Amino acid sequence: MGMKKYVYVGPVMAFEMCIANLWKGETMAVSEEKARSNLTYQFKKANGRLPTSKITLPGKIHVID
Numbered sequence: 001m002g003m004k005k006y007v008y009v010g011p012v013m014a015f016e017m018c019i020a021n022l023w024k025g026e027t028m029a030v031s032e033e034k035a036r037s038n039l040t041y042q043f044k045k046a047n048g049r050l051p052t053s054k055i056t057l058p059g060k061i062h063v064i065d
Contacts, residue, residue: 010023011058040057
């Protein structure tokens, strides 16, 4: 199973509160689960969040072939 490109466009939540209505991120990963983890990490880094902060991406992650 190879790496695939994943794209997320949607809201970002922090502790059940919406902190961004529309955020876009892209990553390469072996699974959707790993992609979600990578994208969450990307958001934290770009927005100065601590690695331990609870950030979730409630929208759908799309695979780009």
